[in-house]
Amino acid sequence: MLKKKPSRRWKRLGLLLVAGGMLSGNAGPAAAALQPLWLGLAPGSGLGPECCEVPEEFRATAGPPQDGDKAAGRPDAARANRGGGKPARFESEHRPLPVRAYFLQPSQLGADLTAFLQKADSTTMPAEITVEGGNQKISFRAAMGEGPMHGPNNLYVVASHVEGDTLVVRTAKWCTLHHNCGWGHDHKFDEGRLTARSCNLVPFEIVAHDLWDQNFHSRLMSGDELRLDVLFRNRPAAGATLRVVSEKGWVREVKTNADGRATVQMIRDSYPAAWSLFDRNEQGEVRIEARHAVEEAGTHKGRPYRRIEMVTTFPWRYYPARRDYMSLSHGLLVVTVTAAASGLALFLHRRHRSRPRREIVFDERS
Amino acid sequence: MKGLEKIRHRLDQGSVSWLRQWLQVAFFLLLVYGGALALNLGDRLPTFACVFNDARGGSCYLMGFQHQMAMPFAQLFSGRGIGVLIGLATFAGFFLLFNKAWCGFACPLGTLQDWITLVRRKLKIRYSSYGKNNFARLSKIKYVLLALLILLPMAMGNSIAGLPKLSHDFEVPFCMICPGRPLLPLFTGDLSQLAIDFSSKTKLVFTGLGMLVTGLFLTGSLVKRRFFCLFCPMSAFHYLFSKFALLRLVKDGARCTRCGNCYRACDVGIHAIADDIASRNMVKDDCMMCLKCIEACPEDGCLQARFLGLPVYTSTAAGFFRRAEMPDER
Numbered sequence: 227m228l229k230k231k232p233s234r235r236w237k238r239l240g241l242l243l244v245a246g247g248m249l250s251g252n253a254g255p256a257a258a259a260l261q262p263l264w265l266g267l268a269p270g271s272g273l274g275p276e277c278c279e280v281p282e283e284f285r286a287t288a289g290p291p292q293d294g295d296k297a298a299g300r301p302d303a304a305r306a307n308r309g310g311g312k313p314a315r316f317e318s319e320h321r322p323l324p325v326r327a328y329f330l331q332p333s334q335l336g337a338d339l340t341a342f343l344q345k346a347d348s349t350t351m352p353a354e355i356t357v358e359g360g361n362q363k364i365s366f367r368a369a370m371g372e373g374p375m376h377g378p379n380n381l382y383v384v385a386s387h388v389e390g391d392t393l394v395v396r397t398a399k400w401c402t403l404h405h406n407c408g409w410g411h412d413h414k415f416d417e418g419r420l421t422a423r424s425c426n427l428v429p430f431e432i433v434a435h436d437l438w439d440q441n442f443h444s445r446l447m448s449g450d451e452l453r454l455d456v457l458f459r460n461r462p463a464a465g466a467t468l469r470v471v472s473e474k475g476w477v478r479e480v481k482t483n484a485d486g487r488a489t490v491q492m493i494r495d496s497y498p499a500a501w502s503l504f505d506r507n508e509q510g511e512v513r514i515e516a517r518h519a520v521e522e523a524g525t526h527k528g529r530p531y532r533r534i535e536m537v538t539t540f541p542w543r544y545y546p547a548r549r550d551y552m553s554l555s556h557g558l559l560v561v562t563v564t565a566a567a568s569g570l571a572l573f574l575h576r577r578h579r580s581r582p583r584r585e586i587v588f589d590e591r592s
Numbered sequence: 593m594k595g596l597e598k599i600r601h602r603l604d605q606g607s608v609s610w611l612r613q614w615l616q617v618a619f620f621l622l623l624v625y626g627g628a629l630a631l632n633l634g635d636r637l638p639t640f641a642c643v644f645n646d647a648r649g650g651s652c653y654l655m656g657f658q659h660q661m662a663m664p665f666a667q668l669f670s671g672r673g674i675g676v677l678i679g680l681a682t683f684a685g686f687f688l689l690f691n692k693a694w695c696g697f698a699c700p701l702g703t704l705q706d707w708i709t710l711v712r713r714k715l716k717i718r719y720s721s722y723g724k725n726n727f728a729r730l731s732k733i734k735y736v737l738l739a740l741l742i743l744l745p746m747a748m749g750n751s752i753a754g755l756p757k758l759s760h761d762f763e764v765p766f767c768m769i770c771p772g773r774p775l776l777p778l779f780t781g782d783l784s785q786l787a788i789d790f791s792s793k794t795k796l797v798f799t800g801l802g803m804l805v806t807g808l809f810l811t812g813s814l815v816k817r818r819f820f821c822l823f824c825p826m827s828a829f830h831y832l833f834s835k836f837a838l839l840r841l842v843k844d845g846a847r848c849t850r851c852g853n854c855y856r857a858c859d860v861g862i863h864a865i866a867d868d869i870a871s872r873n874m875v876k877d878d879c880m881m882c883l884k885c886i887e888a889c890p891e892d893g894c895l896q897a898r899f900l901g902l903p904v905y906t907s908t909a910a911g912f913f914r915r916a917e918m919p920d921e922r
Contacts, residue, residue, distance in 0.1 A: 415630045440646060506791035507760075551791040554783060557774070557803050561786065564807025572815060576718075 260537040261332070262515050263383060265400035267317060269329040269361035316509050316543050319403035319442055327365040328400055330383060334362060340384045344425045346377030346404070348418070353381060368404075376412075377419035377442055378403055382428050388529040395429050397538040405442035414440040426460040430536040432468075432516050433457060437542055446512075446544040448494035455487050456516045458536070462486025466518040472544075473510030482516075492544055506551055509543040600903070605911040607918060608883045612697055616706065619698040622649045624779050636682040638830060639694045640701040642776040643767070644785050652772075653683040654741065654826060658764045661745035684833050691837035692830050695821060695880035701772045702880065705820060708813040709859075720815045721861045722822075730822055731878055738825035741766040761794035766825060768798035771809035817859040821880055831877040840898045841881060845869030847894040854895065857888035887915055 317326075330339075341353040341364045353366040364383060381400040386393060401422075413419045420440060424433045435453040439445045446452065456466040466482045474495040480488040492512065498504045519535045622631060623641040626649015633641070633650030641648050643655040660668075660676045668676065687694065695702055712719065722730060744765045748758045767773055774786040788803060789795040812819035821827060848869045855866035860878045865885050868874070874895070875881065886895045889907035897905040 412632065414632070415627065501790075504791060506789075506795075548784070552784075552787040552789050554787045556790075557787040557799070560788065560800060560803035561774070561807045561810070564804050565810045568808055568811040569814070572720075572811065 260394060260396065260517065260535055262537045262539045263334065263385060263396045263398040264331045264513070264539050264541060265328045265364065265381060265383060265398045266331050266541070267328060269331065269333075269359070316511075317402060319405045319444070324367065324369045325365055326368040326402060327363050328381060330362040330364060330398065333357075333360065334385055335360075337385050338387060340382075342382055342427070344380040344382065344423065346375045346379050346413075346419050348423060350425070350427065376404055376406075377416070378422070378438065380423065380425060382425060382431070384428060386429075386526065388526050388531050391530075391532045393524070393526050393531040393534045395534060395536040397428055397430050397536075399428075399431055399538065399540045401437070401540070401542070403438055403442045403444065413442075424455075424457050424460055429459055430463070430516070430518060430538045431457050432514055432538055432540040434514065434540060434542060444509075444543055444545070446492065446542060447547045448492050448496070448510075448544060449547040449549070450492050450544070452490045452492055452512070452514075453487065454482075454490065454514065454516075455485075456482045456518065456538075457486060458518060458520070463516075463518050466516050469515045469517075471513045471515075473512070494547060494550070496546060504546070504551065506546055509545055512542050512544055514540045514542065600906075603904070604906050604908045605914045607915055608887055608905055612882060613706075615697045616703040620700050620703045623698070623700050624648065624776060626650065634682065636679055636686060637694075638683055638687040638826065639699045640770070640772045640776070640826065642700070642770075642772045644773045645777040645780060646782065647780045648776075652826070653679070654829075655764060655767055657683075658741055658745045658766060661742050662749040662763065664749045687830060687833050688837045689839070691834055691839040691841075691881055692827070692875055692879050693839055693881040693883075695824075695827060695830070696882035699880075700776055702818065702821060704775065705813040705818050706859075708810070709817050712814050717815065719817060722816075724863050727822075727861060727863065733823045734825050734828040734877075737766060737823065738828040741825055759792070759794060761792050761798070765798065769802045769805050771802075771806045771820065773802060774806050775809070817861075818880065821860050822878055827880075828877060834875050834877075835873070837875075838900050839881070839904075841874045841879065841883070841885075842872050842896050842898055843868070843874045844894055844896075845871075847891045849891060851890070853888040853890065854885035857884040859884065888912070 335357065339355055339362075341355050343351050343353050343366050345351065351366065353364050356363050356365065364381065366381070379402050381402060383398045384395070385397070386395045388394070419442075420438075422433050422435050422437065424431055433455040435455070436450075437444060437446050452470065454468055454470075456463040456468060458466070462482070462484070463486045464482060464484045466486065468480050468482060468488050468490070470478045470480075470490045472493055472495050476493045476495050478490050478493075480490060482488045496508070496510060515537065516539075517535075517537050519533065521532070522534055523530070523532045525531070622633070623637075623639070624645060625647050626632070627647045629649075631649040635643075635651040635656050636653045637650045638653060640652050641650045643651045656679060660679065663672060663676075667673070690697070709719075743752075744758065744762050746752065747755070748760060748762050751757055777783075777785050786803070786806075787799070789799040809820055843865075845868075848866075850866060850869070852866045855861070855863055858865055859882060860880060862876050862878050864871075864876055865874055865879075874885075881897075883897055883905055886897060886905055886907045889895045890909050890912040892908050893906055895907040896903050
C-alpha cells in the first residue's frame with residue numbers, strides 16, 4: 227500500500243520539536259505532577275469517581291442502536307457498551323460510523339493543540355478539533371474509504387508550551403480498532419497491522435503490545451502480561467515512570483528498563499457478589515500514563531527552556547480472564563464420559579442383540 | 593478426440609477413492625493450516641473450515657451467516673441486506689462449482705470421520721448402518737438444525753411474535769454445538785475450545801451440549817461411516833442449491849440391475865442410490881459426492897459424474913473388475 231508523505235503541517239510539527247532542542251537526553255529527576263490529557267468517548271468519562279459522572283445523554287442504552295439515537299445526536303460510540311445505564315467508555319470495532327468523535331479531558335481551550343490520526347497503514351490524516359458544550363471534541367471522518375481503515379488506528383493529541391524554564395509536552399493517544407466481518411479477514415496475517423505501532427510525529431508516547439487478536443478484537447484480559455514501551459522521539463525512553471490504573475483503582479507504578487520497556491500483569495479486580503452477576507463481556511478500563519523528564523536546553527516558539535517534562539496517556543480495556551469462566555477439565559470430562567458411555571452402550575447392545583440384522587453387511591475388504 | 597476418449601477410458605478404469613484420499617489430505621492441510629502460510633480462501637466456504645481455528649486457510653460460511661441473521665430486520669431488509677446477499681452469492685458460487693463434492697473431498701470434519709473409519713477398520717470393529725426408516729427419520733434432523741441456526745440468531749436481533757429478544761449468549765448457536773469447533777483447533781495444538789463456559793446458563797448449556805455432541809461424534813464416527821454428515825445443516829443448506837450445480841451425479845435407471853453395490857459402498861447409507869431407478873439426478877440431500885457408488889457399479893454407463901454436462905467419471909464393467917483386483921488401500 228502506498229504510504230502518504232507527511233503533510234507540511236506534520237513536517238512542521240516535527241521540525242518544531244527538533245528546533246525546540248529536543249535532542250536525546252538523560253532521564254532527569256521525577257517530573258512534578260503534570261496534569262495529563264486523556265481521550266475518551268464522552269466528556270468526563272473515564273476511570274475513578276471524579277470522572278465517572280457521565281451526562282445522561284452519553285449513557286449507554288440496552289439493546290441495539292435505535293433510529294432515534296442518531297436523530298437525537300447521541301454519539302453512536304456511546305452505545306457500544308451493552309448492559310444499559312453503564313457509562314459508555316468503549317467503542318465497538320464492528321460498527322462502521324461516518325464520523326468518530328472523542329473528547330479531550332480536561333479541555334485545553336486556547337491551548338496550542340495538534341490532533342491527527344495515524345491510520346492502520348501508517349499514513350496520517352488531520353483530525354478536527356471543535357468545542358461542544360465547553361468540551362473539546364476531536365473528530366475525524368471514518369466512512370469506508372475516507373478515514374481510518376481495517377485494523378488499529380491511532381488518534382493523537384499533542385500539546386506543548388514553555389512554563390518558566392521548562393518545556394511541557396503532553397500527549398494523549400487513543401487506539402480505535404476497526405473491523406467488520408463483511409470487509410473480510412484479509413489482514414489477519416498482516417504483521418504491519420497486527421503489531422502495535424508508534425508515530426514518529428509524536429514526541430512522547432506509550433506503545434502497548436498484544437492488545438488485539440488477528441480479527442482486530444480486543445483480547446487483553448485480567449491476568450495477562452501487559453507489555454509496554456515508552457518512546458521519546460520514537461526511541462526507547464529509559465527510566466520513564468509508568469503508571470497503570472485498573473478499573474477498580476488498583477495502581478501499579480514501574481520504571482522502564484534500558485530498552486524503554488516495562489511489563490505489568492493485569493490484576494483481576496472484578497469479584498461479583500453472585501455468579502449470576504458475572505458478565506464475560508464486561509470490560510474494565512485500564513489507564514496507562516507515562517512521565518519522563520530530560521535536562522535539555524532549547525527554544526520553543528522563540529521561548530528558551532532548559533528542561534523538558536513530558537506526560538502521555540493511553541487508555542485501553544480488558545475483559546475477565548477466560549480461566550475465570552471456562553473449564554477445560556469439565557469439557558474434557560464431558561467428552562470422555564460421553565464417548566465412553568456411548569461406546570459401552572453400543573458394545574453391550576451389539577453383544578446382547580438377539581434380533582437378526584435386517585441389513586446386509588457389506589464386506590469392505592472384498 | 594481419440595486422445596480425450598483414451599484419457600476418459602483410463603479415468604473410468606481408475607480409482608477415484610485413491611485420488612479422493614489425497615485430495616482430502618491436501619484440503620485438510622489447506623483449510624486447517626493454510627493460514628499459517630497466509631493462504632486464505634475467504635469466509636464463505638461451503639465446508640467446515642472452522643473459524644475457531646486461528647491457522648485456518650478459509651472460513652465456514654455458517655459462522656458469518658449466523659452473524660448476519662442476527663441483524664435487526666430493519667437492517668436486514670435495507671442496504672445492509674445487500675451484504676448478506678453478496679455473501680450468499682459467494683457461498684453459492686463456490687458451491688455450484690463442485691456441488692456436494694465439497695463434503696466428500698474438502699470438508700475437514702468429513703476427512704476426520706474418514707480417518708476415524710480407518711482406525712475402526714484397523715481395529716476390526718464391525719460398522720453399523722441405519723435401517724431405511726431410521727435413516728429417513730434421522731435425516732430430518734439437519735433441517736431442524738438449519739432452521740434453528742437461522743431462527744435463534746434472528747430472535748436475538750429481533751422481537752419475534754412479541755417475545756423478548758434472546759440474549760447475545762445465543763450467538764452462533766450451531767458453532768457452539770458443532771464438533772468441528774473443539775476438534776479442528778486441536779490439530780494446531782489449541783485446546784481452548786474443548787472447554788465448558790460457565791459464564792451464563794445459556795453458554796453453559798450450549799458449550800455442554802457441544803462437548804456432548806463431540807463425544808458422540810467420536811463414538812459415532814468409530815462405528816458408523818460419515819456419522820455426522822447425516823445431521824449436518826451445511827448439507828441441508830447445500831441441497832437448496834444442488835440442482836443448479838455444475839457437477840452432477842446422474843443415473844441411467846434402464847441400465848441398473850439393482851444389485852445394491854452402490855448402496856453398500858455409500859458411506860452415508862443412501863438407499864435411493866440403489867432403489868431409485870426413475871430419477872436421473874442422484875445427488876440426494878445426504879449425498880457427499882464421494883463417487884464411491886460409481887466405483888462400485890458394475891454396469892456400463894449406469895452411474896456417471898458430469899461436469900457442465902460432460903461425463904468426467906463413468907461406471908464401467910471393466911473398471912469395476914479392474915478396481916476389484918486392486919489392493920485395497922482405502
